[in-house]
Amino acid sequence: MSDDALVIFTPSGKRGRVAKGTSVLAAARKLGVDLDSVCGGRGICSKCQVAPGVGEFPKHGLSVAPDALSPINAVEERYDRIRGLKPGRRLGCQACIQSDVVIDVPPESQVHRQVIRKSATERAMEMDPATRAVFVEVPEPRMDEPSGDFQRLARVLEDDWGIEGAEAAPALLRTLQPVLRKGGWQATVAVHDARDGRPPQVLAVWPGLREAPLYGLAIDLGSTTIAGHLVSLTDGAVLASSGLMNPQIRFGEDLMSRVSYAMMNPGGAAEMTAAVQAALADLARALAEEAGVEPEAIVEATVVCNPVMHHLLLGIDPVELGQAPFALATSEALALAATEIGLTSIAPAARVYILPLIAGHVGADAAAVALSEAPETREDLSLIVDVGTNAEIILGNNQRVLACSSPTGPAFEGAQISSGQRAAPGAIERIEIDPVTKEPRFRIIGNDHWSDTPEFGTPEITGICGSGIIEAVAEMRMAGIVDASGLIGSAEQVGSPRMTATGRTHEYVIHDASPSGPRITVTQGDIRAIQLAKSALYAGARLLMDEMGVERVDRVVLAGAFGAHISPKHAMVLGMIPDVPLDQVSSAGNAAGTGARMALCSIKARRHIERQVKRITKIETAIEPRFQEHFVAANALPHATDPFPELSKVVTLPEVSFNTGGDGGAGGGRRRRRG
């Protein structure tokens, strides 16, 4: 009879012979099988649960005896009695291999598992986190061997867990001694190893065995809003999401006005840095509270942002980003102490990873979108547009990926629009205009009913959000209220009492509760602002298509929190994006945030995007003469009729053109006009 036994692990298929009596956990480690364990085989953490097979396994040519594993022992019985063990499950650290056996490692017992998360995008989140929790029993201090508590801990990490040369920041050392004593020299420590050439770091420590997950923050730091997700580092689950306004708005609504603020005010950059760092700390605090997790268990963060926000976050004066050649101070990914970006409200020794920047105007947010959407993995040609105050545009396939950014301004976010507001309850987000009667109906955020139904009731209507204004302008165009040049017709021209003259231009009244309530209109200035924004977006996309040498793309992905709410049909009516079949337009939700979350959950994702960013061809819109050409050419509103009538009511109207003889309104002077 042989002294060793064959063990086959599924689903990995890894196999090998081990000495009889070897525990399943030890066998898994020996064969490089991904089997979790926090307590290191002490039978207390239950992370190493396995499902042994019994009977015939023709695929493996194996017949497994019922006693292939040692009988359930006292540790397992106790665990089952107190905590409950699923039928057929064993603790890998207790069950010993007695003869040839097939052992299944269920997904929840794998560290590097792929977790499918139900979300807007149903994204598979691959788990390969940099920080993991391990349980340690630290030898007590002895006067005849006066090593530091941390050195004895580090030795255990090396001996028990194979973690070599672990270090600790002073912030961790400050908490270490009382925690070790409180836990009776048993502790759970969060060990960070980003496999980036730096020594492993102990980030946090708890007395005794801590079974709750470790957490991380995925932060999407936008010019206007800062969004954060609190994520479990065990399975990538989002426990809480929250957003707040970027407090830098008071220094300038768009990026270039903030750069100007820094240039013109000594200490201005530092002031903006302090503001945004404080906001991040607030956001982290709010997320921890919302999810009910202790802030000390948040041990990592990832940040994505545009280059100006990136530099301001790090305290780097962004002045160079305001002028050609838009030189970045640093472009590569950064791994820092979280306190270096003001994240003082989480674990004191927490780490932060900031994704790489692509170019002077194409940020880590675009890198995160590229990571999330991965156009380089597809044969078809994807145009990915992340719409915000700045639009990040990526065009690519498995041959080549291009990227640029385009200064759309904040109109798409409801800013600089007369009745505009950010997306909040009471804001008009959907609108339809009857092409015959010119009468509108709409829906507001926080109300599931259209305004022309009795169920709508009499809610407060506060303004128009970004997606609402796009629909409004597109519907006005399709209803013949606006001509191809963007000019709003008069009451006479349009044939509707909803048209009101304001000086030499006209506006369209969507809702009028005056004098007691708001009067919500679309003005000529609003149309011009949307035209400027959509021309910038379209011109950026066209520039990349020129560079790629294509006239059309296979699919369009709208990313960004706002992109999730844009009606693709209306976007194409406006000419925001190139025409593609409507079923080839999809929303990626907050792709930048998803990319941040992927980088948070996986070191592999970090390494992938670091490599990929170097491969992306960067196009600088600001100095490309063709960008101006495309911008001017894209000013018109191309579609007078619904380009997708099969999806909507079919109404064909004659093309209209309003010639008032004067200037049509704000911004019109710079644009090509119909004669």
Added chain:
Amino acid sequence: MSDDALVIFTPSGKRGRVAKGTSVLAAARKLGVDLDSVCGGRGICSKCQVAPGVGEFPKHGLSVAPDALSPINAVEERYDRIRGLKPGRRLGCQACIQSDVVIDVPPESQVHRQVIRKSATERAMEMDPATRAVFVEVPEPRMDEPSGDFQRLARVLEDDWGIEGAEAAPALLRTLQPVLRKGGWQATVAVHDARDGRPPQVLAVWPGLREAPLYGLAIDLGSTTIAGHLVSLTDGAVLASSGLMNPQIRFGEDLMSRVSYAMMNPGGAAEMTAAVQAALADLARALAEEAGVEPEAIVEATVVCNPVMHHLLLGIDPVELGQAPFALATSEALALAATEIGLTSIAPAARVYILPLIAGHVGADAAAVALSEAPETREDLSLIVDVGTNAEIILGNNQRVLACSSPTGPAFEGAQISSGQRAAPGAIERIEIDPVTKEPRFRIIGNDHWSDTPEFGTPEITGICGSGIIEAVAEMRMAGIVDASGLIGSAEQVGSPRMTATGRTHEYVIHDASPSGPRITVTQGDIRAIQLAKSALYAGARLLMDEMGVERVDRVVLAGAFGAHISPKHAMVLGMIPDVPLDQVSSAGNAAGTGARMALCSIKARRHIERQVKRITKIETAIEPRFQEHFVAANALPHATDPFPELSKVVTLPEVSFNTGGDGGAGGGRRRRRG
């Protein structure tokens, strides 16, 4: 004719063949010869000066032709004209090898040179600094290759200097862009590579070529005083030295009272941390100002201190150090950002190295003394005593090294002494008492003359410093004013009007300018304080001698700023240290400071002391019963007469004993008394 030539470098003796036409600098690099260069061979920094030999070199079997090197070229001529080149010197980057040649690299052209410094100890300082300055020409940013300024700099460091994977902290990135532009894309950068597994770090950047040295701070953080040296990282020269009181004194004079303060006051440890960190920043500022160097050129610091100060500096509550087993939070050397210990007044990205701790009561200051004095390199047995508020004691030879610390208290520093004061102008530092007349004469700090000479004048006399009180007590003993138990005799017993009764004890008046000036006396309480301190010191030394199994040592080294001023004879009269021949007692000056300076100047020194500390046998005095025994036994003042009469005036007096029937004064109750 061969295409290559033999080149022999002296003093290294390195030799090899290089292609003719190779520059001397390139040949040195190829052969691994230590030849400095900041500008990287551009002929502007002059650091690579060499002295080529001409003629016969029988030792090498070589005859060097006069034209073995290429003729002096325009770059060298210009340099010589403007800056002056010593006769026979060439610029290694310009002179090319044309035939077999012997080239001497003068010490000032070596990076890793040994520099002999004139100082109290004439120590040879081996230069192997972690941070060096290199000159770079950084490619300008291009829009079609939008890498960060730092990434382009890092690439130049790799290509031109072989420095791979350099990183930069945000603090450096904040200054990078304006500096690169100011220097027209030429810059001098300070690159730190401690060869400790961490990536190289850029610590500072200057526009153009910077020829001034980089600087470092060697800080000896004592319980009572903080001493700092500003050191050139080019040659180890001390440009300025300064000290200030440790502001933590207001929380407790000795370490244990500070530990108590931390235990009894919530936030007390943090308060003490803030105080000492602010003091370090002040000290650095003062040193930079004194030496007239820009604070940004101070790129490194090393710190030595006892374990309590170590933990308080890092913000670690020292509570565990107040009770057995005196567990350290961390014991190994630390490499941190200087800002982590509050050093905010030097280069923003500066680094700090904190030497390892030896044990719970034996600190990095003792490690620094061990580094400086290196008993492990000697055959004879050295007893090294670093006298301060805590005495660090090291006993060892090339077989074995032992260490302990002993709580002497602040008496040796003039504290807790009735007329005591710190060493400052006006303080009595030397004293002699005539054994017949019992009249004293003394010298004060800041005055080169004895008080009984006309040149002494009428200076203000303010008190007695630490070395003064030791001499006073020893002289009183030898003059028969004090008996072996430490009791001061009365005027009658001693036969001197300088004896004054104060209650049931007596005091000896050294100087009396009352009522208009100070009255400086040695009281019975002062004698007791000195007895306690010296007993603790002696007991520690004896404990190590017991452990080593020896009854005598070969030599005694007195270290510490105070040790430098102690008269060895008087120390032995008091029984502070074991008896050894007087010529075997030496002062090592501020050995802890010297050790800090060695670690500052040399990575090799850091690695050496890290290894050595692990080899040292640690003895914990606080729990060793024999320590108490030795302490009690050491209370007496052993020498009634000058033990080294050949070095002094020979007067032999009968042994005296004063029996007053009562308690002799403070502390006396705990001690063994003569019946």
